[in-house]
Amino acid sequence: MANPPSRTPMAGGFLLAVSLLAGTIIGAGQGEASMGFVAGLGVGLVLLLVVWLIDWMRTR
Numbered sequence: 001m002a003n004p005p006s007r008t009p010m011a012g013g014f015l016l017a018v019s020l021l022a023g024t025i026i027g028a029g030q031g032e033a034s035m036g037f038v039a040g041l042g043v044g045l046v047l048l049l050v051v052w053l054i055d056w057m058r059t060r
Helices: 013-029 033-059
Strands: none
């Protein structure tokens, strides 16, 4: 039987969700909810990638 990992991986999904919501709300305030959603998605994906890279570097 395999041993479970000794540490808990970092989670970046929260950053993605918050970025999507914030982008949509800010975009709606400016009359461009769709563009806000796309911008939030872009920012969220970048933050998610940063969290993943940091977690990956910790495991090496």
